[in-house]
Amino acid sequence: MMEYSPDDYLQLSGLQHFLFCRRQWALIHIEDQWEENFRTADGRLMHDRAHNEALTEKRGDVITARGVEIYSRSLGVSGKCDVLEFHRDTFGVPLSRWEGCWKPSPVEYKRGAPKPGNCDAAQLCGQAMCLEEMLCVDIPRGALFYGETRRRVEVAFTAELRGTVKNALEEMHEMYRRGHTPRAKPSKSCNACSLKERCLPKLARTGSVSDYIAHRMEEGV
Numbered sequence: 001m002m003e004y005s006p007d008d009y010l011q012l013s014g015l016q017h018f019l020f021c022r023r024q025w026a027l028i029h030i031e032d033q034w035e036e037n038f039r040t041a042d043g044r045l046m047h048d049r050a051h052n053e054a055l056t057e058k059r060g061d062v063i064t065a066r067g068v069e070i071y072s073r074s075l076g077v078s079g080k081c082d083v084l085e086f087h088r089d090t091f092g093v094p095l096s097r098w099e100g101c102w103k104p105s106p107v108e109y110k111r112g113a114p115k116p117g118n119c120d121a122a123q124l125c126g127q128a129m130c131l132e133e134m135l136c137v138d139i140p141r142g143a144l145f146y147g148e149t150r151r152r153v154e155v156a157f158t159a160e161l162r163g164t165v166k167n168a169l170e171e172m173h174e175m176y177r178r179g180h181t182p183r184a185k186p187s188k189s190c191n192a193c194s195l196k197e198r199c200l201p202k203l204a205r206t207g208s209v210s211d212y213i214a215h216r217m218e219e220g221v
Contacts, residue, residue: 002074003073003074004073004074004075004076004173006071006078008076008173009071009076009077009078010029010076010077010078010169010172010173010176011029011077011078011079012070012077012078012079012123012126012127012130013079013123014028014029014172015077015119015122015123015126015165015168015169015172016119016120016122016123017029018168018171018172019117019118019119019122019164019168020117020119021185022175022182023181023182023183023184023185025172026175026180026181026182027181029172029176030175030176030179030180030181031181058098061087061088062085062086062087062088063085063086063095063098063102064083064084064085064086065081065083065084065085065086066081066082066083066084067080067081067082068080068081068084070127070130070131070134071130071134072129072130072133072134073133074133075126075129075130075133075165075166075169076169076173077126077130077169078130079126079127079130081106081107081108081127081131082106082107082108082109083106083107083108083109083145084104084105084106084107084131085104085105085106085107086098086102086103086104086105087102087103087105088100088101088102088103089101089102089103091103091137091138092104092137093135093136093137103137103139104131104135104137104139105139105141105142105143106124106127106128106131106139106142106143107142107143107144107145107152108120108123108124108127108142108143108144108145109145109147110144110145110146110147111146111147111148112146112147112148113146113148113149114144114146114149114153118161118164120144121144121155121161122161122164122165122168124142124143124144124155125142125155125157125161125162125164125165126165126169127142128142128157129157129162129165139157140156140157141154141155141156141157142154142155142157143155
């Protein structure tokens with residue numbers, strides 16, 4: 001099995017960006033470009049609260065930890081779990097501060113509502129795959145908590161979803177190694193992207209930079 005050096009680790013949070021839009025991921029993680037808007041600022045504040053590492057607690061048969069750092073040598077990623085729950089389970093792992101065995105289950109916080117596609121589920125599954133490698137335990141499911149609905153959505157970590165994570169990360173490593181930023185593929189989602197003014201998705205419709213500039217000059221912009 002191939003193992004990555006820590007120097008080659010990618011950000012696990014980038015997996016959601018990549019599956020949503022490969023160009024967005026490349027602009028952020030290869031070209032270091034970023035713009036804040038309401039959605040990103042609100043999401044960042046939500047994650048900051050979730051990552052409060054001082055808030056580890058035990059209630060009955062559930063231990064809740066926050067901001068837990070995770071990584072995977074085989075996937076070549078590192079990151080943090082917003083919330084990591086440990087449920088008392090015979091087939092779990094021992095924890096130094098608590099008696100018994102505990103099965104980990106990651107919980108990822110999202111600011112909006114559930115959306116089409118598997119971007120969010122894949123990011124959560126990536127966390128579970130890191131934890132499985134670190135703790136040598138099977139993690140069958142986790143949950144996504146959406147701020148708009150204030151509800152959790154359970155996610156089963158199927159073989160298909162795990163394959164999506166693995167294949168996407170392999171492609172991400174290859175693009176990062178090449179320093180390749182793909183062309184834009186304009187869609188309705190572009191209007192909500194904080195990088196719209198840097199990405200210039202309309203440029204993809206003009207065929208070339210010179211055509212785009214000429215068109216904009218004709219519009220008097």
